[in-house]
Amino acid sequence: MSDPADFLSRLSGALPAAALRAVAPRYLSEPRGRWEGRACAVVAPGSAEEAATALRLACEARVPVIPYGGGTGLVGGQVAQGGAAPLLVSLERMTRIREVYPDENVMIVEAGAILSDVHDAAEKAHRLFPLSIAAKGSARIGGLLATNAGGVNVLRYGNARDLCLGLEAVMPSGEVWHGLKRLRKDNTGYDLRNLLIGSEGTLGLITAASLKLAPRPAGEGTALxxxxxxAAALRLLSMARDHMGEGVSAFELMHREGLNFLAETMPQVRQPWEAAPEWFVLIDVGLARGLDPAGALEALFEAALEAGLVSDGMIAQSEGQRTDFWTIRESIPEANRHIGAISSHDVSLPLGAVAEFVAAAPGALARIGAFRINCFGHLGDGNLHYNVFPVPGRSRVEHEDQRDAIKTCVHDMVHALGGSVSAEHGIGRLKVGDLERYGDPAKLAAMRAIKAALDPAGIMNPGAVLRVL
Amino acid sequence: MSDPADFLSRLSGALPAAALRAVAPRYLSEPRGRWEGRACAVVAPGSAEEAATALRLACEARVPVIPYGGGTGLVGGQVAQGGAAPLLVSLERMTRIREVYPDENVMIVEAGAILSDVHDAAEKAHRLFPLSIAAKGSARIGGLLATNAGGVNVLRYGNARDLCLGLEAVMPSGEVWHGLKRLRKDNTGYDLRNLLIGSEGTLGLITAASLKLAPRPAGEGTALxxxxxxAAALRLLSMARDHMGEGVSAFELMHREGLNFLAETMPQVRQPWEAAPEWFVLIDVGLARGLDPAGALEALFEAALEAGLVSDGMIAQSEGQRTDFWTIRESIPEANRHIGAISSHDVSLPLGAVAEFVAAAPGALARIGAFRINCFGHLGDGNLHYNVFPVPGRSRVEHEDQRDAIKTCVHDMVHALGGSVSAEHGIGRLKVGDLERYGDPAKLAAMRAIKAALDPAGIMNPGAVLRVL
Structure with missing residues (x-):
């Protein structure tokens, strides 16, 4: 590596003043406060070409590069640990909605666009951009794609990768790939788009994306x-799809513990029941013309009651009530943070194995110690957030020495059942060891070969996804 | 390369007798009769492990390997040209449906399973495997995935890649990747699955796949x-989706020339009109419970008539009539073969550019000569099969010298409009030059780096997708 001061002076000589940023603390923190990052400099390019300049200079100087979106990732993919202090390339100046094609259901946006701004732009064109996660007010499109974000609408509309038709990206060589296609079918060569999506900034820097929009459903409804x-919840999902086909847009499982946490830490959130049930689901539907969502949910509820799948329920009678129901679901992650998890797990399972896992895990964990468990998530995708907390009166720091055992206990069970130890959050730096432990050796070898081929200097987000050898 | 006889004797020593096949002519032909292939041997492994043995021996002896499915590809991906005579690895013995999980909407099948057998197995489980192409009676799952096949239901259910949750594959090194996940969400590392899908056998050999099933729609209907x-057809599609949401499963554009070709070469196919209209669409819908498909199509037709988007139509009143309508669409490729195209083009365009292309292309081609054009295809995906034929009384051989000019004329226009010169058929050997001409240089460089990294000996389907340098 060349002299760092030299690199910084070449960087500031090659980029406009507007692209140079101070290394502010906000770039170095992450949502759960577990790690503090480092950076030798922060640049905010205004175009793919400026980003390419930054990457070329970094490559010449062998300075690591971390692509930086909204900083909302939960696995440390955006936070450097060890090695030379990296250059952070922040997408914060590339926030334009470049084009909207409502008749094509396509929108082209820069990678720094914030998710909720993309939602608004789609709505203005009477369309829907369906990707939605709790951090939608700060997460940026580039980061959402780099991590293949999931969220509450995957059941109907897919992950981030399913919503992307094309990319503009700077490859580690500094070449710009102009791949902003608006095509539904394009079999011209290897799927570089899906390779970059989910590679967490280790294979290139996404600067813009061509996104799929969806028609807005004619009517929407929500029920608890x-x-x-x-197991009953999954049978209910099957019945709901039998009734409403693709109309079921979200199917979220929640547990009483989530309501307890809300009552304890966020009393302003309206509780749906006086006596909280052990398990309940939030069902969201968006139906085509000629169907009444509240009526369809009512019919589903009656059929499910008849079949013994549900014992109680409430169907939102207004937009305000829909918001109330969703507020419960969307506040649970915040309540979890207030309580303070000892260990959080973002796992997925084959649908047929979800019930077995949920039944067996508490017993296995009880052999390690006494904990509270808040299990919730996107049941339709087999994706559970399985988070382990101290019992009342104790704090997470008292359990530090048990964290590894808890994590291994949960992940081993998930793996044995054919599941994934990272359903939607990615590998980042937190789960590199898990990937080595549970990943298929032939796939890992292929990943390492691809990384070495596309980024021979190893400058792109080193230490994320794959260990630096 | 070592002595070929030596390689063949090691191969027959290492594999069971059942895996050894004669080099029959059927392995060396392709549907349009344009090229004849070559092979030093054909093996039909019974398992991923046997396939891995074959690949390891081929790699040691530097013998090229061509993965062989149903042999239905249209771009010569399965037909060796030049270089050493390859080993064909046929999937014909790996045809098992390994597992069906109806409650998960998942099925695990071996790569040699024929598409129509997969359809039948899904139906037996009251589910739908929606991928459907004209060659469904002979195309095999491995080939469909290796080429990311499209077909008539992409509009609703996506391409082959959208219907695959996981793969088992032999990497060029001879290592087996065990990736048959049944998960809807799995963010553990690079997307090797999508990299192999669409790589046309140049990066590995798919031996089994975990496929997504869909619920069967409660009722189906078809209209012409x-x-x-x-342009009017696309507005009609928009209106259809506004009425029926995701319920629109196919939206196929056809031209009068297709009906002429049918009348000329396949008089047994029932013609829908006495006087054929210039343009018409086939609309197929599958709706959830509580909706009547024929009634919904009737309502759509009336609204479209009101809006001036359609001038005539017929709605199938029975399953027999649905079959008749579909027979027209599905017989057009065969009628085309009877007439004999000078040049066929599998292109896609941004939806907003389809009308411009269709309006401009005939004039541009007329500057080359006098032709008949049959333009048809999957309009909802922007995917047109734009095929150019001699006028009556002339034959394709008389136009040999114009083929390149015709192809370049069509492809240049498509490329200028932001389209793709291979929407669903892939690159194979036929379109290697097109990929070099129209492909993005940064993407091509990345593809070459990936190929060299995963297949350093260059044994996997050399000459397909990328030129052997």
Missing amino acids: MVVEGP | MVVEGP
Whole structure:
């Protein structure tokens, strides 16, 4: 590596003043406060070409580069640990909605666009951009794609990768790939788009994307229904799809513990029941013309009651009530943060194995110690957030020495059932060891070969996804 | 390269007798009869492990390997040209449906399973495997995935890649990747699955796949509607989706020339009109419970008539009539073969550019000569099969010298409009030059780096997708 001061002076000589940023603390923190990052400099390019300049200079100087979106990632992919202090390339100045094609259901946006701004732009064109996560007010499109974000609408509309038709990206060589296609079918060569999506900034820097929009459903409805457990919930989902086909847009499982946490830490959130049930689901539907969502949910509820799948339920009668129901679901991650998890797990399972996992995990964890468990998530995708907390009166720091055992216990069970130890958050730096432990050796070898081929200098987000050898 | 006889004797020593096949002519031909292939041997492994043995021996002896499915590809990906005679690895013995999980909407099948057998197995489980192409009676799952096949239901259900949750594959090194996940969300590392899908056998050999099933729609309906041209057809599609949401499963554009070709070469196919209209669409819908498909198509037709988008139409009143309508669409490729195209083009365009292309292309081609054009395809995906034929009384051989000019004329226009010169058929050997001419240089460089990294000996389907340098 060349002299750092030299690199910084070449960087500031090659980029406009507007692209140079101070290394502010906000770039170095992450949402759960577990790690503090480092950076030798921060640049905010205004175009793919400026980003390419930054990457070329970094490559020449062998300075690591971390692509930086909204900083909302939960696995440390945006936070350097060890090695030379990296250059952070922040997308914060590339926030334009470049084009909207409502008739094509396509929108071209720069990678720094914030998710909620993309939602608004789609709505203005009477369309829907369906990707939605709790951090939508700060997460940026580039980061959402780099991590293949999931969220609450995957059941109907897919992950981030399913919503992307094309990319503009700077490859580690500094070449710009102009791949902003608006095509539904394009079989011209290897799927570089999907390779970059989910590679967490280790294979290139996404600067813009061509996104799929969806028609807005004619009518939407939301219900809460009480179920006996995950197995009944999955049968209810099957019944809901039998009734409404693709109309089921979200199917979220929640547990009483989530309501307890809300009552404890966020009393302003309206509780749906006086006596909280053990398990319940939030069902969201968006239906085509000629169908009444509240009526369809009512019919579903009655059929499910008849079949013994639900014991209680409420169907939103107004937009205000829909918001109330969703507020419960969307406040749970914040309540979790207030309580303070010892260990959080973002896992997925084959749908047929969800109930077995949920039944067996508490017993296995009880052999390690006494904990509270808040299990919730996107049941329709088999994606559970399985978070382990101290019992009342104790704090997470008292359990530091148990964290590894808890994590291994949960992940081993998930893996044995054919599941994934990172359903939607990615690998980042937090789960590099998990990937080595549970990943398929042939796939890992292929990943390492691809990384070495596309980024021979190893400058792109080193230490994320793959260990630096 | 070592002695070929030596390689063949090691191969027959290492594999069971059942895996050894004679080099029959059927392995060396392709549907349009344009090229004849070559092979030093054909093996049909019974498992991923046997396939891995074959690849390891081929790699040691530097013998090229061509993965062989149903042999239905249209771009010569399965037909060796030049270089050493390859080993064909046929999937014909790996045809098992390994597992069906109806509650998960998942099925695990071996790569040699024939598409129509997969359809039948899904139906037996009251589910739908939606991928459908004309060659469904002979195309095999491995080939469909290796080429990311499209077909008539992409509009609703996506391409082959959208219907695959996981793969088992032999990497060029001979290592087996065990990636048959049944998960809807799995963000553990690079997307090797999508990299192999669409790589046309140049990066590995798919031996089994975990496939997504869909619920069967409660009711299905089909209509033919006469439109003024592609622009009106696209507005009709928009209206259809506004009425029926995701319920629109196919939206196929056809031209009078297709009906002429049918009348000329396949008089047994029932013609829908006495006087054929210039442009018409086939609309297929599958709706959830509580909706009547024929009634919904009737309502759509009336609204479209009101809006001036359609001038005539017929809605199938029975399953027999649905079959009749579909037979027209599905017989057009065969009628085309009877007439004999000078040049066929599988192109896609941004939806907003389809009408412009269809309006401009005939004039541009007329500057080359006098031709008949049959333009048809999956309009909802922007995917047109734009095929150019001799006028009556002349034959394709008389136009040999114009083929390149015709192809370049069509492809240049498509490329200038932001389209793709291979929408669903892939690159194979036929379009290697097109990929070099129209492909993005940064993407091509990345593809070459990936190929060299995963297949350093260059044994996997050399000459397909990328030129052997």
